[in-house]
Amino acid sequence: MRYLIKPTLLLLLVTTATTLRAQQFGGNPPQIKWRQVNTPAARVIFPAGMDSAGIRIANIISQMNSRIQATIGGKQKQISIVLQNQTTQSNGYVGLAPFRSEFYLTPDQNNFELGSLRWTDQLAVHEFRHVQQFNNFDVGLSHALRVIFGEGGQAVGNELSIPNWFFEGDAVFNETYVTTQGRGRLPYFFNGYRALWAAGKNYSYMKLRNGSYRDYVPDHYPLGYMLVSYGREKYGDDFWKNVTHDAASLTKFYPMQSAIKKYSWKSFGEFRDSAFYHYKTEFNSDGHNGPHIQKFAFLNKKDNRHFIADQEYPAYVDDNTIIYNKSTYNHPPVFVINKDGVERTITGRNFSLDSYFDYHDGKIVYASYRPDLRWSYRDYEEITLVDVQTGQETRITKGTKYFSPSISADGKRIVAVRVTPDGKNELHILDMSGKVLTVIANSQNLFYTYPKFYGDKIIAAVRKADGTMSIAMIDPANGNTEYLLAFSIKPIAFPSVHQDKVYFSATEGKNDGLFALSLTDKKLYRLQNDTTKTNIGNYQPTVSAGKIAWVSFTAYGYQLHQANSSAMQWQAIEGNAIPGTLPDMGITALSKGNASDLLASVQNTTAPVSKYNKAFHLVNFHTLQPNFVDPNYTIALQGENVLNTLQTQLSFNYNSNEGYKEYGLGTVYGALFPYLSAGVDYIVDRKINTTTGNIYYDQLQYYAGIEIPLTLSKGRTSTGLAFGSNLVYSRNFFSGLYNNSRNNRELWYLDNYVSFGTHGRSARKNIYPSLGLNLSADYKTAINGIDANQFLGTGNVYLPGLFTNHSLVITGAYHQRDKYDNGGFSNDFPFARGYSAENLYQISKVSADYHFPIAYPDAGVANAAYLSRIRANIFYDYSYGYDPYVFSRKIDDTFRTAGAQITFDGQLWNFLPYSIAIRYSHLLDDNIFSSSNQHNRIEIVIPISLF
Structure with a gap:
């Protein structure tokens, strides 16, 4: 067996992770x-x-x-x-x-x-x-x-x-x-x-x-x-x-x-x-x-249980049935209904900024997150209704920015907070189709949170500009506001209205407790039992005819509590204000x-x-960035302006395979609907291997292009589409005997590409999404009369495995170029693992990878290297290559590989993510492009990045 170590090292200098995110x-x-x-x-x-x-x-x-x-x-x-x-x-x-x-x-x-x-x-x-x-x-x-x-x-x-x-x-x-x-x-x-x-x-x-x-x-x-x-x-x-x-x-x-x-x-x-x-x-x-x-x-005594689930925002259907949002590390968030201790999943939850929802009479309402089609700084919160019986979802607003929607007692209206781009905060009342019925005036310049209906009035936790908070009752007809509590700097959240009382959470001393306020006589009560006294926080109260439910925080997630209403202690609080002060925790x-x-x-x-002039410091060079990925060793001067509309790069690259040197200047302008890009590269000492020796030449390339990046994500699916085209001018410069019009010809070609990806929500422990698809295609073709072209298409299909957190990934690829490789285009085909890749006339590939976790060590050494997960991958690759035109013998062969890979995920120095893989490949066919023709290979892949 031959052991081959191939480190891939992406190192040394880039911007901080928080900046790039x-x-x-x-x-x-x-x-x-x-x-x-x-x-x-x-x-x-x-x-x-x-x-x-x-x-x-x-x-x-x-x-x-x-x-x-x-x-x-x-x-x-x-x-x-x-x-x-x-x-x-x-x-x-x-x-x-x-x-x-x-x-x-x-x-x-x-x-x-x-x-x-x-x-x-x-x-x-x-x-x-x-x-x-x-x-x-x-x-x-x-x-x-x-x-x-x-x-x-x-x-x-x-x-x-x-x-x-x-x-x-x-x-x-x-x-x-x-x-x-x-x-x-x-x-x-x-x-x-x-x-x-x-x-x-x-x-x-x-x-x-x-x-x-x-x-x-x-x-x-x-x-x-x-x-x-x-x-x-x-x-x-x-x-x-x-x-x-x-x-x-x-x-x-x-x-x-x-x-x-x-x-x-x-x-x-x-x-x-x-x-x-x-x-x-x-x-x-x-x-x-x-x-x-x-x-x-x-x-x-130490409890060795791991994280179980977050159970959040409970809502009663009746005394024995409750609905809540459930999130685990193994599965994406779902709405569940729990009847007499038996859970049933209603439906998955769309992408959301938080876990809030409201329930009434068979309907769940919440705000789901959707990014803009093109502009990544613009996104939306759209009101979504869920039928509890069928799980069917209906998006009733589009392109809106609504937060914390709630359904009225008659089931005909929804109240929601709207935050406008100019900073205004409003309450909107909508019908069940999403039509705006009322915009409530906000003359007090309050910030509304978690509004609820109380008959024809609205109850909400409100805060002033100085941060002080109260519970307010708002009249939609004229915007008149009655403050039900004295304003204080202590936070208040999660109001819930039942009959003539509003239940909520507020900070009291060193814990967050449950409170109730009578809407008839404005009396304030602290709600307690033996559980609330020892809980770590008490949040999101909800009440039915005979019960009260709320959640507290534990080491295993937000935990749901329920108690008979009669068992709760109602302690009257004098002064109509949340007692106590905010603690300094002894500091x-x-x-x-x-x-x-x-x-x-x-x-x-x-x-x-x-x-502010948009052209101010438009070309803003800020970093000299080394980027070493064998065989390319690059150092680039990177630039980007404050508004993130122009990226520029001056670069030098050395390719150790051919020994060539490349000098480049590139720029991308992203302020318009399409990206516009342009640049120039000059390559010195490119090499062609022949039977009589090496031939060296220089290469000059100019390019200009356009790209349209689109985000099509919505619901529980993240989807992106990008397509574009580059016009490239390329000219070779040979010397000596090879200095002729054919070798030094000019080549104009178009590089057209498209990529598409879609996948569902993933949980923390998922290696890959349970369902997903990635497709990409690239077609280069000469436009100045030279027979030069190349096509490459790749695709990945992500499927669920046999068990939770297992994934089956099916990959396909196809490549074809002109017969005599007149374009000299770079070869990016993902060849069967373990083989030496060559740029053939036709190449196709199908592979299957089965990924699964092995262990979660959660262990580190010397505060330097931390290992959080060990996972494995069993794979099979099938490639077929055909080329009767270039090589000394006709190529018409299969290249098959079976193997396995162990990957170690963790962080170096407590901030630098890594995934180190050890891969074993057994070549089932001869490696005709390698003189050694070894059938067993071990590779160590070490991708390290400071991104």
Whole structure:
């Protein structure tokens, strides 16, 4: 047996992962007119009509910057912040390569998730902290990487030295430090860790960093906040400035851990345990507010169960029948109906931004997510109805942005929140066909969440611009609003109306509890029993004739609880206000310094607004990017402008197979409906192998093209279609005896292509979607009288396997070119594995791959390499090649392979995903293109990327 190692290494330098996920090239329609507010710290860029949002954000940044800068460092470089108002998503990011930020301006409906502060304010105080971080992490070796490789160099240096938990934990601390709220004061934010501690799950640091396919692991935000806040509390405001300066300088092998030890005199493990101990003690100190957790021990015996399911937004059909949204790691989300403990799936759930739905009289209503056909920054939330008996779905609105729809008691109307691109928030009442009946006036400039019908009135949890919340009763006829609770900064969510009472969840102390408000006498009650007292949060209450149901958070997912209404304790609360204050979780550093409620002190001064020129810094080179994938070794100067409409690249490539050198310049313009591309490549020392020796020549290519990328996704299916054409001019330059008109001919050809892909929703543990299809075709043909053409078509069909998370993938491909290879086109045919590939006249292939998981180790080594999954693939390839024209003998052969592959999935250095595969191929036919003709091959494939 012959062992052949073929490493494929995609390494070294690219932009950060968060940047690439967030940026959408060519995502805005060209008719948008852009305006700006230009300040020393930030250039805030926004669509015309969003002046108030742009000015507000600029004021917050300008007035906050100097007052919080000292805790991270004094360096400052202006950043461009683009406000995106076309999307329904609530998000924001700051990234390098290029150095820019984007704020997605639609607020979240869940007031516990991100808090109840005005969304533009929340984005400004959180995201600008990232700007300060990047400005001050440009030190030491990270700075040297920036000097050599540009902004992408610093991105890699910062990724290697500063863990993602610090970036987000420090930003969450900042939002908590400068406001009266912030996620650091919200119990909901800590639910994940509280659930793990209550279940006795003491996961390793590497598992907390890298996650799991089988267990629930909180993301890096709460981990980061606990560590950052503990550091500020114990070691002062300068602690993290000193730690991150040393870490970003990359002078130690484990830079962050070494710096923490230097300034805290504790090892990182001791520091982390002390931070956890602090928060365990905090949540253990309040008698009725959560599970009792002993210091460094657990009252509960460790539960070895893995994640089971999320059961969310229960809704009663009757006392014995309840409907809820169910999500597992093995299957996509579904609506289920549970009657007397027996579940039945109603139907799958469409792509959605959250799990919310409402039920009434045999109908489910919810908002399903749909992207725009072309513009990736524009998407929609469309109201969908589901018939519980048949599972049939009906989309009743199209191209709308509706949130949290709810059905009236008579089953004839729907109320929903609408957020407009100009930032307005409205309540719409629609009939069951989707026709708008009433638009409720919002003269108070409230933000509505989770509206419900109460007769002809509307009940909703509302929040003001300052983040304070109440329950409101709105009259649709005139917009008159009655506030049923005193406004407070404590979040309120999930109202549910039954008879003359509204049930809801609200923050009280260190836990989120259940409350009820009488709509007749306006009395407020706390709802409790033995379960609610020990639950980690109590959310999404719903009531039937004799029962009440709600959910709480556990280490195994959101768990559904039910109780007889008569068994609940109704504790009257005086004052018509949610009692208590938001806790600081024992972090007194939140009240130190000069930032006490800094947000409230921001003055809404008038800032000059001017036109933003779309051509400003259009060619914006930011990174020198090496990209080494054997046999091509490339280094490219990458550029992209702030609006993501023009990408440019200057490149040099060395091909080790032929030994040629390639120089290139390319650009893509994405601001129009089609992408427009153009470029030039000059290749030196291309090589042709002949019986008498090698022949060398140079090659010049110009190209210009057009592409139309379309997103056809809707419902539970993700679908994309892209097609285009490139016009290419190619000329060869031979020398010596081969310098003749035939060899040095000019070739004009069209490269036409189309690709199509569609697949259903996937769950976390699915290797591939249970059903899917990918098709692509490429046809190159000369247009200046030369017989030169080439066609390549490929396709993949994804089918379910024998068991959950198994997949069968059928692949087909067909290639044909002109008889004598006059075009010299590159060969991209996926030949049978293990064989040496040749560019034949005709080649076809069919293969079958059966993929299945083997194990989920959830283990790591030395904080450097983490293994989350081991999976296998058994495959069979059949290729047939035919070529009577070029080779010394006629080719008319089959090339068959049977084999298996083991793949190891995980992360390096807790941030760099990898999939390392060991492949064994047994060649069932002779490898006629290889002199060794070995039939057994082992290949090691190591794709590593910093993307």
